[in-house]
Amino acid sequence: MPKQTLPQVPIKKGEPAYKLWIFEPGWKGELPLILNPRQLAEQKRPALLPGHRLCAGCAAPIIVKLASFAFRGPTIVVNATGCLEVATTIFPYTSWAVPWIHNAFENAASTGSGVEAAIKALKKTGRLPYEHVDVVIFGGDGGTFDIGFQALSGAAERGHDFLYILYDNEAYMNTGIQRSGGTPPFAWTTTSPVGKVIPGKQQAKKPIADIMVAHRIPYVATATPAHWLDLMKKVRKGIEVEGPAFIHALSPCDRGWRHGTELAIEIARRAVDTCYFPLWEWTPETGYMLTDRSLAIARNPSLKQPIEKFVEVQGRFKHLLKPENRELLKKFQEYVDLVWEDLLKRAANAPK
Amino acid sequence: MAELRGYKELPIGAVPFRLSTDYKTGDWRALRPVVDHNKCVKCMLCWIYCPDMAVIWDGEKITINYDYCKGCGLCAHECPVKAITMEPEPTE
Amino acid sequence: MTEVVKTPKIPPEKQILMTINGDEAVAYAAKQSLVDVVAAYPITPQTIIVEKFSEFVANGEVHTEFVPVESEHSAMSACVGAAAAGARAFTATAANGLALMWEILYIAASLRLPIVLAVANRALSAPINIHNDHGDAYGMRDSGWIQIFVENVQEAYDTTIQAFKIAEDERVLLPVAVNLDGFFLSHTLENIRMLPDEEVHKFLGGYRKTYPKVKVDYFDEEVPLILNPARPLSFGPLDLYDYYYEHKMHQIEAMKRVPEVVREVNEKWYELTGRKYGDGILVPYGVEDADVVVTVLGSTGGTVRHIVKKLRSRGYKVGTIRIRLFRPFPHKELAELLKGVKVVGVMDRGISFGSYGPSFLDISTALYDLKERPLLVNYVYGLGGRDAQPEMIEKMFMELLEIAKTGEVKEKLRFLGVRE
Ligand SMILES: Cc1ncc(C[n+]2csc(CCOP(=O)(O)OP(=O)(O)O)c2C)c(N)n1
Ligand code: SF4
Ligand code: SF4
Ligand code: SF4
Ligand SMILES: [Mg+2]
Numbered sequence A: 001m002p003k004q005t006l007p008q009v010p011i012k013k014g015e016p017a018y019k020l021w022i023f024e025p026g027w028k029g030e031l032p033l034i035l036n037p038r039q040l041a042e043q044k045r046p047a048l049l050p051g052h053r054l055c056a057g058c059a060a061p062i063i064v065k066l067a068s069f070a071f072r073g074p075t076i077v078v079n080a081t082g083c084l085e086v087a088t089t090i091f092p093y094t095s096w097a098v099p100w101i102h103n104a105f106e107n108a109a110s111t112g113s114g115v116e117a118a119i120k121a122l123k124k125t126g127r128l129p130y131e132h133v134d135v136v137i138f139g140g141d142g143g144t145f146d147i148g149f150q151a152l153s154g155a156a157e158r159g160h161d162f163l164y165i166l167y168d169n170e171a172y173m174n175t176g177i178q179r180s181g182g183t184p185p186f187a188w189t190t191t192s193p194v195g196k197v198i199p200g201k202q203q204a205k206k207p208i209a210d211i212m213v214a215h216r217i218p219y220v221a222t223a224t225p226a227h228w229l230d231l232m233k234k235v236r237k238g239i240e241v242e243g244p245a246f247i248h249a250l251s252p253c254d255r256g257w258r259h260g261t262e263l264a265i266e267i268a269r270r271a272v273d274t275c276y277f278p279l280w281e282w283t284p285e286t287g288y289m290l291t292d293r294s295l296a297i298a299r300n301p302s303l304k305q306p307i308e309k310f311v312e313v314q315g316r317f318k319h320l321l322k323p324e325n326r327e328l329l330k331k332f333q334e335y336v337d338l339v340w341e342d343l344l345k346r347a348a349n350a351p352k
Numbered sequence B: 001m002a003e004l005r006g007y008k009e010l011p012i013g014a015v016p017f018r019l020s021t022d023y024k025t026g027d028w029r030a031l032r033p034v035v036d037h038n039k040c041v042k043c044m045l046c047w048i049y050c051p052d053m054a055v056i057w058d059g060e061k062i063t064i065n066y067d068y069c070k071g072c073g074l075c076a077h078e079c080p081v082k083a084i085t086m087e088p089e090p091t092e
Numbered sequence C: 001m002t003e004v005v006k007t008p009k010i011p012p013e014k015q016i017l018m019t020i021n022g023d024e025a026v027a028y029a030a031k032q033s034l035v036d037v038v039a040a041y042p043i044t045p046q047t048i049i050v051e052k053f054s055e056f057v058a059n060g061e062v063h064t065e066f067v068p069v070e071s072e073h074s075a076m077s078a079c080v081g082a083a084a085a086g087a088r089a090f091t092a093t094a095a096n097g098l099a100l101m102w103e104i105l106y107i108a109a110s111l112r113l114p115i116v117l118a119v120a121n122r123a124l125s126a127p128i129n130i131h132n133d134h135g136d137a138y139g140m141r142d143s144g145w146i147q148i149f150v151e152n153v154q155e156a157y158d159t160t161i162q163a164f165k166i167a168e169d170e171r172v173l174l175p176v177a178v179n180l181d182g183f184f185l186s187h188t189l190e191n192i193r194m195l196p197d198e199e200v201h202k203f204l205g206g207y208r209k210t211y212p213k214v215k216v217d218y219f220d221e222e223v224p225l226i227l228n229p230a231r232p233l234s235f236g237p238l239d240l241y242d243y244y245y246e247h248k249m250h251q252i253e254a255m256k257r258v259p260e261v262v263r264e265v266n267e268k269w270y271e272l273t274g275r276k277y278g279d280g281i282l283v284p285y286g287v288e289d290a291d292v293v294v295t296v297l298g299s300t301g302g303t304v305r306h307i308v309k310k311l312r313s314r315g316y317k318v319g320t321i322r323i324r325l326f327r328p329f330p331h332k333e334l335a336e337l338l339k340g341v342k343v344v345g346v347m348d349r350g351i352s353f354g355s356y357g358p359s360f361l362d363i364s365t366a367l368y369d370l371k372e373r374p375l376l377v378n379y380v381y382g383l384g385g386r387d388a389q390p391e392m393i394e395k396m397f398m399e400l401l402e403i404a405k406t407g408e409v410k411e412k413l414r415f416l417g418v419r420e
Helices: A037-043 A060-069 A083-088 A109-126 A142-146 A149-159 A208-212 A228-240 A264-273 A294-297 A317-322 A324-345 B044-049 B075-080 C022-032 C047-058 C074-084 C095-110 C135-139 C153-168 C197-204 C245-274 C298-311 C329-339 C357-367 C390-406
Strands: A076-077 A101-102 A136-140 A163-168 A219-223 A247-249 A280-283 A288-292 B031-035 B053-057 B063-064 B083-087 C014-019 C037-039 C064-068 C087-094 C116-121 C146-149 C178-182 C190-192 C281-283 C290-298 C318-323 C326-327 C341-346 C375-380 C413-415
Touching: A037 B044, A037 B053, A060 A083, A060 A163, A060 C281, A076 A083, A076 A109, A083 A136, A101 C074, A109 A136, A109 A149, A109 A163, A109 C037, A109 C064, A109 C074, A136 A142, A136 B083, A142 A149, A149 A208, A149 C074, A163 A228, A163 C095, A208 A247, A219 A228, A228 A247, A228 C197, A228 C375, A247 C413, A264 A294, A264 B075, A264 C146, A288 A294, A288 A324, A294 B083, A317 A324, A324 C014, B031 B063, B044 B053, B044 B075, B075 B083, C014 C022, C022 C116, C022 C178, C022 C190, C022 C197, C022 C281, C037 C047, C037 C074, C047 C064, C064 C074, C074 C087, C087 C095, C095 C135, C095 C341, C116 C135, C116 C153, C146 C153, C146 C245, C153 C178, C153 C197, C153 C245, C245 C326, C281 C298, C290 C298, C290 C329, C290 C390, C298 C318, C298 C390, C318 C329, C318 C390, C329 C357, C341 C390, C357 C375, C375 C390
Parallel strands: A076 A101, A076 A136, A136 A163, A163 A247, A219 A247, C037 C064, C037 C087, C087 C116, C116 C178, C146 C178, C290 C318, C290 C341, C341 C375, C375 C413
Antiparallel strands: A219 A280, A280 A288, B031 B083, B053 B063, C014 C190, C146 C326, C281 C318
């Protein structure tokens, strides 16, 4: 494979689709954000190369690839320990076409803080050969809701200029599907098993994106890989704002959610259609704003699907479909409705 | 696997020295996606969604890079016109 | 002890005389070392370092990005990110803070990042104690860091600057911990001489801007080992049984090259400032003809030397060696110096519970291959800041002289200055 090229050079016929992203010192300008699918396919190469060893049908690489299409220029990626990190850099191989660092599980945000501080110091002293270098951090739900939360909250409070993308597969997948603060209620995991007495996780999902809103950072959004245009636009906004930005991206996991390998996008779509995972963005100026399909549902509530639609295709919820557990399913629906209604009250662009 | 290198031949800092494009994940596949070019409307959704960057658009048509395609079936599932079908791997 | 040369490049009168404590000395040294990123968190007795540095930042005296992290774990994590991105990174901590950094200490060393860490040594909890011992430093012994112990405030200043030079040397590329005894040095005022800023800049070659090169298959040429959008590398991969061991060999090999670099830097500093600390590795005193030698780390070195002088003036053949470089441990050099000595007393301001003091274990190893091995006694002392009284040390020497006479060690592990 040819070794050195700018990532956005139009792909001519017969040219390889995979290339390293090379920004020669002195590179100026901004990579365009392309939203037309054909142009996208003709002009963009992903920052994640194939040959990675994430499971077949995993949504995490889709999120990364789409995010990378929205990068604006030289970018350093920071990755918390987890499936994405492990499966993309199995020595001696790396799948990253951009500079990348994994430090540990709980410190992606502080590692990113250090990278960002270094960029500033280098720039101040004339040692940065670019106008700007962006820092994008990827962390799993375990690395974000739980063990890495302190580092994330601290980095957000300090105001470092980075975009933190949480790919939320709703459990500790890399260690074999253990529950996290991001696991939804009633979901089966290996540490919230469906037993004779306790039917899966008994606690709610931590409202991580709202918690990041409470930090009053410049930009917070939710996204899914199914809503790819929405995701790319949000990533670009998150990169463009000065200061910390946070995107909570739902990342279906066929192994942990117990679904077919072809269903990641389908399930992400259903998560939004059922209002289990509404799409929105927040800035201090605009407040909550619904986006994409969630805005359509707010305008036309008949589009909202029952939670069964989300649950029925996932083995981790199969106990909810048993007749004797109808009550649990009802509770799940009530939980989803409560969170959705609450969001509608807050969303500035929801019909009142 | 290629021969393993000794430490004197490795870069310090444990940075990987090869790209994963050298690692073919195609042999994970049980079913292979096959594109019907007569049906394809060139919407690019399969290209956008493939988790393994195995869908190739050459400016004229969609092809699958079987070196990397893991056979997840996501492209076939998402194709709005069902132009992709998952077929058994040909046996030699 | 500080040896002084007659004609240094910067004569003493051209150096800046300051009356400051050890923490301030370290902060000034970091400032003069053109540190790009300081990420630190307060903990006694280190806090003065971060406070002082914050003042430099607030007054616009430095270009440094100060990252007031929310924990020491994040302090070390941010230093890893910063150093990987090509910055000169510095942090400081002690005891519990160092313990919280522990996971990332190993990562910093394995990724070969030349971070400098000042440790104002303090006892570990529980019970919680803010005073000095070396338990914290001993806890990071196996993390892959270079560890240097200083004896006084002047040395804390000198060594902090030297640490960057050592860490960034292409033969080394390992992080360096500069250990100064909490309170005894961190909070004690001394008159020291500092170099003018530009001399420190020159000594370090200015900002950190040259990077070691590595060869990966996907670039034709060697590329700098940093996070570089022009030549992307990946730091911190998953490494299994097929390569992990080889990567550890890199660290093992790099450690072997440290002593020569420490010696060189010590010599260069001597030419520049007129100050040196033994050969940079060991600081011996009165060892040549000694029957009894006591080894020691850190500020107690001065007290022990004082007693040695006193006893020698009374005709006793005693000597001392202050171990300045603790990791990598100078086994060969020590064996060379202790050859022919009858009894060695090893002072440890810390203990490996269920075993001996950590420096005793190394010294035993160092002496094992000698044809005629000295007798060895380990003295654990000063835990939790308990003072190392001169009388106590004198008594220890008398005990060792008695052993030299009788040839009999009754108790190999002794506890100094503890009540029964
Ligand atoms: C300090 C620490 N504790 C535990 C682990 C083990 N561990 C590695 S990855 C992981 C789970 C990661 O979960 P998540 O962040 O959700 O990412 P995922 O693997 O699900 O993508 C755990 C528990 C670790 N590496 N470090
Ligand atoms: S376990 Fe889940 S998140 Fe991890 S690689 Fe497999 S599908 Fe992806
Ligand atoms: S089957 Fe999966 S991996 Fe193969 S081309 Fe389709 S989406 Fe990509
Ligand atoms: S998704 Fe279907 S129609 Fe669209 S480009 Fe792919 S094969 Fe063609
Ligand atoms: Mg997870």
